[in-house]
Amino acid sequence: MNSTEIPNWLKQRAFLTPNRIALKTENEEISFLTLHQNVVKKANQLTFAGIQEDDVVSVLMKNRIEMVELIHALNYIGAVTVLLNIKLSSSELEFQLKDSGSKIVLTEDDLLEKVIHFNNEIIRLKELQELPEKDCAIQGYFSLDQADTIMYTSGTTGNPKGVIHTYGNHWWSAIGSSLNLGLYQDDCWLLSVPMFHISGLSILYKSIIYGIPAVIHESFDPKRANDAIMNQGVTIMSLVSVMLKRMVDELGDQSYPNSFRGMLLGGGPAPKPLLEDCLARHIPVFQTYGMTETASQVVTLAPEYSISKLGSAGKPLFPVEIKIEKDGMLANPNDVGEIVVKGPNVTKGYLNRMDDTKTSIVDGWLYTGDMGYLDEEGFLFVMDRRSDLIISGGENIYPAELEAVLLAHPGILEAGVTGVDDEQWGQVPAAFVRKEEGSIVTDDEIIAFCYKKLAHYKVPKSIHFVDFLPRNASNKLMRRKLIGLLKDENND
Template identity: 35%
Template sequence: MQNQGIGTWVQRRRERSRTDIALVFRDQSITYGELADRIDRLASALADRGVSAGDRVAYLGNNHPSFLETLFACGILGAIFVPLNTRLAPPEIEFMLEDSGATTLVTQEELTDLARAGAWSTGVTRRINVGGPPATHHEQYEAVLASATGSGPKVAVELDDPAIILYTSGTTGRPKGAVLTHGNLTWNCFNALVDYGITAKERVLLISPMFHVASLSMGALPVLLQGGLVILHEKFDPGAVLTTVEADRVTMLSGVPTTFQMLQEHPDFASTDISSLEHLTCGGSTMPERMLQAYEERGLAFSCGYGMTETSPGATAMPPQMSLKKMGSSGIAHFFTDVKIVDEQGETLPPGEIGEIWVRGPNVIKEYWRRPDATAEAIVDGWFRSGDLGHFDEDGYIYVSDRLKDMIISGGENIYSAEVEAIIMELAPIAAVALIGVPDDRWGEVPWAIVNLKPGAELSAEEILDHLRGRLAKYKIPKKVEFIDELPRTASGKVRKAELRKRYGMPAGS
């Protein structure tokens, strides 16, 4: 039997790069040989504990070697890896564990309380803690590895087999599990290798969490595939990033505009030697001109791209030399990916005309986890309907102009209006609510709740926010609540959010 999936990548790398450093974490360096051996032992130990092909193994933690070890061990077994956002609230974690059907949860010790609260009523029967002492209610990660009796079973894994379930919030208020296959991840890496020129000499510093697909699929995976070096930072700290870039001669950084802005605004930015950087990739939203110019002055150019979880995530990429010339654009379609702009009937539109962005390619998901309804709505004849609006210019460069799904992107995190609105509407005094994104200098945009109370009802902004705290991630909670006598609506009764965004579209806090 042959495993064609990503699970064998490090093992194949061991044959070619055994003594080369694969990972650096804190003061620890791990070679490809050592990493492959640890993955083998983890796969064997998980198999001994009943994990087999198709089973879901969840991971709750920040950037750490165990994240990648668990991912690749799952790939060896044909199991499905389910990374969870550490910023979520317990009810959100609970839903994802229950929906995915995960029975094993690997978590970092410092997140034990969140893991316990999120998993207590789900089908999780085994928890493995990374770090911390042994306990009666969970196993300790290193002890699990030490218990391995072999290198794990030989499982046939095809490129079309599911590798990861990544949850992305939906317009109905319930997250959907995007099923990324081994082929999706592989072809996304091919796109990155071709369009970014990633080589074995790469030294990538991961400044964004790997539970986001961009950090994992555009940073860690293509560099490991090529035999390069991956440096893991647990959390983003601008000063620590600048120190690492200079000391370790980092060649590649990937982030969102907010992270690059915080780096540029740090007092050490001007004095730090960043000449080793060759690849700066940015997604999530358009990079402001002043930021592009600040880095250009240091001899660096960005490759800003457009994508989403469902495209693994790359759909388009900007050639760095075109960043200033094509200001505001998200580049051209990735090498092995097709992108088109269509009207409401699905007909392709010519350059200059705004329509919905559709994406097709081997990096595009085939389904949402156990959601055939959502899959049928999102995928038409192999094309993924992004729900985003944009247009091409005459040179084939795409410009993203708006979001049909009312998604708010705050500091690189996706916030879907319907999810937050549904919880706010649980409060009896509220007649209607609309969540909108308001521009913010640091986070790009932040959520505001525009609330219409029932006649004679009383409710304070603080009471609304208290209702949300503990149930939603902090970044999803509105930064401000505005009360309004009546929400503007269309003739069909839909809220005119564009009008609200125009009305309240001043910098937050002003």
């Protein structure tokens, strides 16, 4: 039995509804037909540049129409696209390029500096636009089992892992979401989260599959986002708590129009006061739960429960199941345990990491590492992302990665990182450091050292020197106890 094939999505969409608007920016609107034509041109230029079916190609770019076009063009060719986070440091990018076996990096002038010194072939957008075309054999069908994109995400230990998304993962994500949220003729989705994250990329695919416009913002700005809802027909938006709070503040005493259907709120448990504030102001919020490995949201709170189950992430999308496991057993209702997810939008695995894949995905069930419980009616309440995950302004920060950098400093013997609450970003990383004997390294020096090695959002906002780190019997760092050290420090 072959995997289900669906006609090339954008090509089919451009055939079915050529004149509908596909993308909007502040300056232009592009129909599906024009987008398709632009994509064919780009696919031909990439073909001229030597990119072929099954090649792995990295894209390092800000949200912009050309980024959308390149992602689709790589689909047309049948290449596999690695989406690179533009905030990463050079050494972080180098790891992902090597690990994914990227043949070529597509980037733009502003970001060139980050990758210029690597061995990979680089094509800048401006160069690409000048290239001649060579006829590309456009993929007529996408097989749902076929690898489409790769995004890196860090685990509890070690290096980031490349999550493989098949066309099927993206397809089922879009379909599952539409069966939950509905699909209205005038729907229009604001895409102001990065397309190198699954939250942004999934909107791009929804736009094509649903036949609705995506309004693209290069970066998030609360005033522009509010304006898109108030004046540009945006009906749905994906965001995280810190963005929502800024939008609500900026909104003042204005209200969104009735045509606005809702805020799809992801990126970790939301503060209840914010949700209550939105409720009081009649701002519809759909709490969601999802991650890169599940190709975006897999659990969403249905409209009819937004009041009675405030604070819950809801129930699974139609094709998805969740369960809670505790000590290898199914947990009882209201008992906290690990959240385990199954469904056709769950990744088939991590690139070149058979062992990690086998550990994380058992019989189709993904062990998320996140903690939560189901109430008696089966509503999910997420307690904590992976015991140690720090979510800062919608970006995931993995303590293990920061600790590895800290330990590379010659003056540091031991290091532990945890998140501390922050009004602006939700959480920010704090580092606990035990110096090498005799070392006179200062916190400023350590922070400067981190800036060289890490994306800026990952750099610890505070360094705390300690005499010991809390470890369990097997000497494993107990990150959750780090916060206690901070309290001790304050009591001194």
